Amino acid sequence: MSNRLVNILVPLISVILGLIVGAVVMLISGYDPVKGYMALWSGIFGDAYTMGETIRQITPYILAGLAVAFAFRTGLFNIGVEGQLIVGWFAAAYVGITFDELPKYIHLPLALIAAAAAGALWGFIPGLLKARFKVHEVIVTIMMNYVALHTSNALIKAVSDGGDNTGAIHPTASLRSEFFQNMTEFSRLHYGIFIALAMVLVMWLILEKTTRGFELKAVGLNQHASEYAGMNVNKNIILAMSISGAFAGLGGAMEALGTFEYASVKGGFTGIGFDGIAVALLGANTPLGVIFGATLFGSLKYGALNMPNAAGIPTEIVSIVIAIIIFFVASGYVIRLFIERLSKKKGAK
């Protein structure tokens, strides 16, 4: 069996196994899995409204997935997507509420750039520490998540005079789309999906069509060989973390400028950044794969919201399914072994 086919089969089998485990958990805990998955299905595809909301949910997932995947390709594990997304969210909302009477074609890009810059800064710090002091990026990015959460909360309180909400952004910075709203029975679907898809293209272009991208991938595959070939490993590490952070920051902008049109004080993490890890993994860290992963996990997450009402099942069941899928994707070796054995048997006949 060709390698390519196996690479596609592993995530597919993982998804199926994840759904089966989810069904078993529902059975054991006394719920009806058929009813549960029906509720999930109609929560995703039920009508125009839910479909609009599903795509809306997929949008930040694509960007969070790109962020994780991009860092992965340079051999870096960016758990800090969550924090980079949060600072991007605040930066976009801040630009959105601050500047008045700017034309849309300046205000909106400005807000997006602010979000990307904030995220990039939040990625730059762990990148710099990794390159300069060899501090493990996993630990630093985890710590940066908490710093982002508390700092953005404090900033939101500061700009709203002690309130817990920045207030609505000016319409000139909004991504909302009347066209989409009319099409989807007034869901919150916004133009951000085009930005997310454009970024997929950007990541592909950087990685596949530029010298810089080649260097980034080379550093990810073998640091020592890259260094020996004359590449500046440290510079590439810093750059990869910054670009990764910029993607994540844009993910935050999607929430700030599209979904909510404000930033509010958060009691805990949004979870989008952590799910981005799952998205990137399922998509094998490729730009196209990320679209696939984001579509699946975004749909599952949004559809799950229908499960408590329609089937009386807690939404957490979907998080369990997602965790199991990651578990199996990570354990791809066993699935590969299984596929190989299976195809060998067929070959023998």
Place this chain on the structure above:
Amino acid sequence: MSFLDVLYFIVPAAIFYAAPLILTAIGGVFSERSGVVNIGLEGLMVIGAFIGILFNLFFVDVFGATTPWVSLLAAMIIASLFSLLHAVASVTFRADQVVSGVAINLLAIALSLFLVKKIYGKGQTGFIEERFLRDDIPFLKDIPILGPMLFQNVYWTSVLAIGVAILAWVVLYYTPFGLRLRAVGEHPMAADTMGINVSRMRYIAVMISGGLAGIGGAIYSQSISLDFGHSTINGQGFMALAAMIFGKWHPLGAMGAALFFGFAQALSIVGSKLPYIEQVPSVFLLILPYVLTILALAGFIGKANAPKANGVPYIKGNR
């Protein structure tokens, strides 16, 4: 408030907040010393906290005042069974251990919230009736200055944590078992040649880390939060992970780092009652433990020397 009063106030609080971190960080030391990266500590703590509260609520009538201690035992057993998932993935299935750890974290919080909603019909359990209480340690409490600072009004769980840290140090550095465990994490092929079963050692190490993180989580939930909800553990496991690295994968180092983080956490919580510190905006106190961690990692400990084979699955016959 005099300087000594401040110390009497902040030192016990620091030790109190450090206890769950110490135990979990020691768990991490065991796992990573054997060569298995364990980012799943957070999830294992979540399981421990959940089982601790659940067991406490269900069996408080049976065990009375000893319930929290019996709950610790239950949390230890269930969490070490749960950590088997991580062991199977990273040792037998040769999974990327960081990713498997992330899956453990997601699964732990999802599964325990799912069960909380199933059992209680809401996202949060009720509060427990029996919790860990403060006590004076006989004899030691009478030492001047140190007595009131360290040995009066302490939790026995803090004593347990420090005891476990010392025990772990002895086990890892002065027993054949410890030598084997460290050998497996440094050079598994050499260990294998000497007849040590690499996979079995790693399974044992991961289960020890699960058990200790479970106890850590149960101590946290039964002495600090007193109930279980989605934000009960909220990053404690990651702090423990940082403490382990900060402590250079050494049990006593990890304990020291955990005490330092406990101090930073205590400062962010009780700081508003202390002179001078009360004027600092709360956000700075909130981010203090994290910023200090980053600075400490960047500046003070120098190059981190992780166990050589940390994170690398051992495949027999591969060079």
